[in-house]
Amino acid sequence: xxxxxxAFAANDIVERGRxxxxxxxxxxxxxxxxxxxxxxxxGRAMETPFGxxxxxxxxxxxxxxxxxxxxxxxxxxxxxxxxxxxKHYFPAFPYTSYTGASRDDLLAIKAYLFSLEPVPKENADHxxxxxxxxxxxxxxxxxxxxxxxxFEPDPSQDEQWNRGAYLVRHLGHCGECHTPRNxxxxxxxxxxxxxxxxxxxKVPNITSHRIDGIGRWSESDIEYFLDIGMLPDGDFTGSSMxxxxxxxxxxxTREDRLAIASYLKxxxxxxxxxx
Amino acid sequence: xxxxFFSAIAALAISSTLSIYAFADTTPEDAAxxxxxxxxxxxxxxxxxxxxxxxxxxxDGHLVSHAQGLANAANELSRIFPKGSNVGESEALPVIxxxxxxxxxxxxxxxxxxxxxxTAAESGDEEAIGAAFRNVGMSCRGCHDRxxxxx
Numbered sequence: 301x302x303x304x305x306x307a308f309a310a311n312d313i314v315e316r317g318r319x320x321x322x323x324x325x326x327x328x329x330x331x332x333x334x335x336x337x338x339x340x341x342x343g344r345a346m347e348t349p350f351g352x353x354x355x356x357x358x359x360x361x362x363x364x365x366x367x368x369x370x371x372x373x374x375x376x377x378x379x380x381x382x383x384x385x386x387k388h389y390f391p392a393f394p395y396t397s398y399t400g401a402s403r404d405d406l407l408a409i410k411a412y413l414f415s416l417e418p419v420p421k422e423n424a425d426h427x428x429x430x431x432x433x434x435x436x437x438x439x440x441x442x443x444x445x446x447x448x449x450x451f452e453p454d455p456s457q458d459e460q461w462n463r464g465a466y467l468v469r470h471l472g473h474c475g476e477c478h479t480p481r482n483x484x485x486x487x488x489x490x491x492x493x494x495x496x497x498x499x500x501x502k503v504p505n506i507t508s509h510r511i512d513g514i515g516r517w518s519e520s521d522i523e524y525f526l527d528i529g530m531l532p533d534g535d536f537t538g539s540s541m542x543x544x545x546x547x548x549x550x551x552x553t554r555e556d557r558l559a560i561a562s563y564l565k566x567x568x569x570x571x572x573x574x575x
Numbered sequence: 576x577x578x579x580f581f582s583a584i585a586a587l588a589i590s591s592t593l594s595i596y597a598f599a600d601t602t603p604e605d606a607a608x609x610x611x612x613x614x615x616x617x618x619x620x621x622x623x624x625x626x627x628x629x630x631x632x633x634x635d636g637h638l639v640s641h642a643q644g645l646a647n648a649a650n651e652l653s654r655i656f657p658k659g660s661n662v663g664e665s666e667a668l669p670v671i672x673x674x675x676x677x678x679x680x681x682x683x684x685x686x687x688x689x690x691x692x693x694t695a696a697e698s699g700d701e702e703a704i705g706a707a708f709r710n711v712g713m714s715c716r717g718c719h720d721r722x723x724x725x726x
Contacts, residue, residue, distance in 0.1 A: 525649060534617070534621035534625065537725075537726045539726055
């Protein structure tokens with residue numbers, strides 16, 4: 301009886317972790333951009349102004365994956381941006397957002413990742429500009445631009461808003477693309493969600509600005525967009541957001557999508573930066 | 576079998592310069608403008624249908640007419656991309672004419688999805704309506720993803 305109960309509990313945390321893996325957007329970056337790619341086994345190339353990053357293997361393979369990681373190793377990667385060997389991660393891994401995630405959620409994600417089939421697949425080396433090509437550079441960047449901190453609910457806001465804030469700012473790391481960065485790649489907090497660029501693609505302003513942003517969208521419009529990708533005028537985009545919708549937001553519950561909508565609607569209207 | 580047949584016909588229409596150039600006076604600009612107008616009508620029906628499907632507006636039978644509007648426009652898709660009409664503000668990508676079979680296949684998906692949506696709308700079953708509408712959306716997205724200039 302007890303064994304059966306704990307088996308259920310173990311299964312439960314894996315299921316919760318699977319869900320949070322969607323909410324955390326892990327799959328889009330940690331899966332190679334190929335038809336037959338194995339999910340979460342890493343290898344996707346990410347072009348940035350600082351060079352090309354290759355995402356690592358997140359399956360529990362002991363040698364090439366994260367099979368040897370302890371709970372604390374895993375949590376520290378998200379909270380502090382450091383590897384189990386104490387190396388600094390480049391912020392292509394969005395620990396600047398993930399630092400707000402709760403330990404419970406992170407360990408559920410770990411449980412899910414550890415339930416996957418281990419895939420032996422060596423990580424590719426990043427191909428970076430000379431000034432970024434050492435982990436020292438990542439350490440220096442962090443020392444100036446990164447402050448580890450957990451998400452603290454805002455008691456003046458309701459539960460839905462707080463859930464949305466947690467998902468948008470931290471787990472979903474929406475700002476990594478939607479918030480403009482300065483020349484050294486630091487997100488500009490005073491321009492949260494005011495739009496940016498992703499490669500050649502313009503990333504839209506999603507503040508409540510009625511012209512530049514999505515101020516004319518209802519919460520239902522936002523929820524529906526995150527579900528099936530329809531814009532309020534009936535159009536369907538073919539942008540990078542399609543992957544985000546397919547791999548992540550469409551897999552969330554309607555409640556969580558509405559929470560995201562509630563938080564986004566509460567953002568002050570901001571004008572988009574000039575190109 | 577039937578779907579294959581329609582795809583082949585559609586591919587033929589796309590790769591020829593016939594279709595809406597039947598009138599000698601139709602210019603490439605006219606063809607592009609006409610396409611844009613048909614696409615706008617699709618978008619309008621989608622937007623309206625989504626509001627009913629989401630329960631924001633009462634379904635007093637108009638869902639069926641929006642669904643039919645979508646199905647009608649979907650049936651016209653294969654004739655509104657004549658070769659040479661990629662002019663002006665057109666957001667069509669050249670791959671449409673380079674890979675007419677793939678494009679025809681995408682159109683066939685849209686036609687099936689909209690036909691199924693008409694059936695669902697007529698049934699009045701909310702769950703069926705939601706699922707069928709989602710498939711219509713996927714068919715829009717699937718096509719725009721590959722055949723339209725990224726927005």
